[in-house]
Amino acid sequence: MRFRRAKLASAISSKGDTSGRGDDRKEGRINEITEGSILRGLLEVSLPVMAGNMLQSVLEIVDLYFVGRLGPQAIAGVAMSGTVIMVLMTLIIGLVTATTAHISRHYGAKEYEPMGSVLVNSLYLGLLISAILSIIGLFFSEDILLLMGAEGAVATLGSQYLYTLLLGVFTMVELWIISASFQSTGDATTPMLIMLLMNMVNIVLDPALIFGLGGLPALGVAGAALATVLSRGLGLAIALAILLRGGTRLVLPKLPGLRIDLAARLLQLAIPNSVQSGIRSLSFLAVMTIVAVYGTEAISAFGIAARMEMVALMPGFGIATGTAVVVGQNLGARSPKRAEEGVRISLILYGAMMAMTSLVFYNLGGRIMEIFDPSGSSTAIGAGYFHIVSFGYVFIAVAIVLSFAMNGAGDTLKPMYATLVSMALILIPLALILPGLLGIGIEGVWWASALGMVSQCLMMAYLYRKGGWKRVRI
Numbered sequence: 001m002r003f004r005r006a007k008l009a010s011a012i013s014s015k016g017d018t019s020g021r022g023d024d025r026k027e028g029r030i031n032e033i034t035e036g037s038i039l040r041g042l043l044e045v046s047l048p049v050m051a052g053n054m055l056q057s058v059l060e061i062v063d064l065y066f067v068g069r070l071g072p073q074a075i076a077g078v079a080m081s082g083t084v085i086m087v088l089m090t091l092i093i094g095l096v097t098a099t100t101a102h103i104s105r106h107y108g109a110k111e112y113e114p115m116g117s118v119l120v121n122s123l124y125l126g127l128l129i130s131a132i133l134s135i136i137g138l139f140f141s142e143d144i145l146l147l148m149g150a151e152g153a154v155a156t157l158g159s160q161y162l163y164t165l166l167l168g169v170f171t172m173v174e175l176w177i178i179s180a181s182f183q184s185t186g187d188a189t190t191p192m193l194i195m196l197l198m199n200m201v202n203i204v205l206d207p208a209l210i211f212g213l214g215g216l217p218a219l220g221v222a223g224a225a226l227a228t229v230l231s232r233g234l235g236l237a238i239a240l241a242i243l244l245r246g247g248t249r250l251v252l253p254k255l256p257g258l259r260i261d262l263a264a265r266l267l268q269l270a271i272p273n274s275v276q277s278g279i280r281s282l283s284f285l286a287v288m289t290i291v292a293v294y295g296t297e298a299i300s301a302f303g304i305a306a307r308m309e310m311v312a313l314m315p316g317f318g319i320a321t322g323t324a325v326v327v328g329q330n331l332g333a334r335s336p337k338r339a340e341e342g343v344r345i346s347l348i349l350y351g352a353m354m355a356m357t358s359l360v361f362y363n364l365g366g367r368i369m370e371i372f373d374p375s376g377s378s379t380a381i382g383a384g385y386f387h388i389v390s391f392g393y394v395f396i397a398v399a400i401v402l403s404f405a406m407n408g409a410g411d412t413l414k415p416m417y418a419t420l421v422s423m424a425l426i427l428i429p430l431a432l433i434l435p436g437l438l439g440i441g442i443e444g445v446w447w448a449s450a451l452g453m454v455s456q457c458l459m460m461a462y463l464y465r466k467g468g469w470k471r472v473r474i
Contacts, residue, residue, distance in 0.1 A: 048188035050318030052195040055309040079303020087281040096275030103184035108332025119290035130170035137166020149292035160222040168229030183247040202231035277300040283423035287353030301378035324408030354397040388446040394455035402460040411469035418459035427452030
């Protein structure tokens with residue numbers, strides 16, 4: 001990407017002026033998102049984010065592979081812990097969304113000074129949330145898993161993973177906020193490169209800490225969590241160094257104190273999105289609890305299938321992230337039609353991607369299961385999941401893009417409403433009713449999941465078409 005960051009930072013430093021660091025005219029470039037080719041602008045943000053997400057997906061696969069060598073109970077424990085993490089991280093997802101909306105809107109409007117204050121206040125809020133999550137991990141890890149229905153070794157192994165990950169969760173939270181801030185100004189390359197380095201470190205640490213290679217202690221599933229924390233810590237250190245060096249479009253304030261008014265505005269946008277994410281995550285947690293009734297093999301199958309499903313969705317989240325930036329910057333530049341065009345292009349790209357993914361999972365679901373569970377005990381259940389749920393992937397792709405588009409505009413309430421109805425009022429009731437009503441057992445849970453995807457897509461489309469997101473002020 002043509003940011004010329006090092007040259008720009010040097011020139012600014014020599015003048016002692018940082019007020020215009022993000023000005024595209026001073027960089028001698030066109031902001032493709034607001035002025036040039038909107039497809040090119042979308043891809044400038046989306047492709048590096050997609051690459052970073054794919055790197056993360058590779059890490060998820062490697063992590064699952066090594067944990068799978070510890071047996072089905074370890075897989076089940078880590079799967080249930082991952083669900084808990086997803087629920088707890090909803091506290092930070094809203095903050096990241098609010099940060100993206102604010103910074104992209106300011107950048108599109110060429111209001112560069114406020115961006116650094118938004119970032120600093122988001123980091124303060126992120127530290128507060130991290131402290132809360134660490135306390136939960138310290139005292140309640142095993143209790144949460146037992147409440148979900150985990151028994152014996154599954155609860156013990158899962159709590160080891162959850163405890164370790166939550167104690168170091170601040171590394172993930174703060175890095176996430178900084179990366180989102182870079183992306184909101186159109187710089188998605190820097191976070192991608194940081195992701196590349198820390199994932200390489202994580203892949204090396206995973207087997208070393210899990211199995212005790214190179215003289216290190218064998219920590220089992222806790223080693224997988226520790227590898228994640230240490231690699232994210234490295235990534236955070238690098239991101240902070242880049243910020244402090246002044247080689248980005250973000251200008252940190254001279255007095256980086258907490259501003260109550262700005263923190264309140266961030267939370268005003270963050271809370272509905274956190275509720276939306278919380279509803280989604282709690283619904284997944286509820287489905288996991290329902291699946292647990294069918295035994296350890298079912299938990300293992302669902303854990304593998306859900307992890308692979310997330311891996312498949314991750315590249316498209318890059319497109320969705322680019323959509324949020326395109327919408328935010330163009331609304332800041334008072335160009336709502338360009339924002340709509342960006343959303344249309346994103347829908348085509350992500351929809352096509354997930355259509356191909358559906359075909360792969362439908363035809364190869366059983367073989368995918370065998371890779372991650374060598375015992376074969378989970379294969380039939382997991383293959384059944386893919387045969388039923390994969391047809392809903394295009395619908396969920398549409399729902400994700402439209403949700404990110406409205407969130408990027410600062411309209412976080414409408415996606416929350418759509419998620420509440422589709423998950424809490426459709427998915428969960430059907431997951432409880434269909435297995436017994438139709439006499440199809442766990443396949444009823446899978447059908448409920450697919451129908452939840454369809455209903456969420458339809459409601460998101462209706463709310464987006466109403467167009468209220470174009471008139472939101474933040």
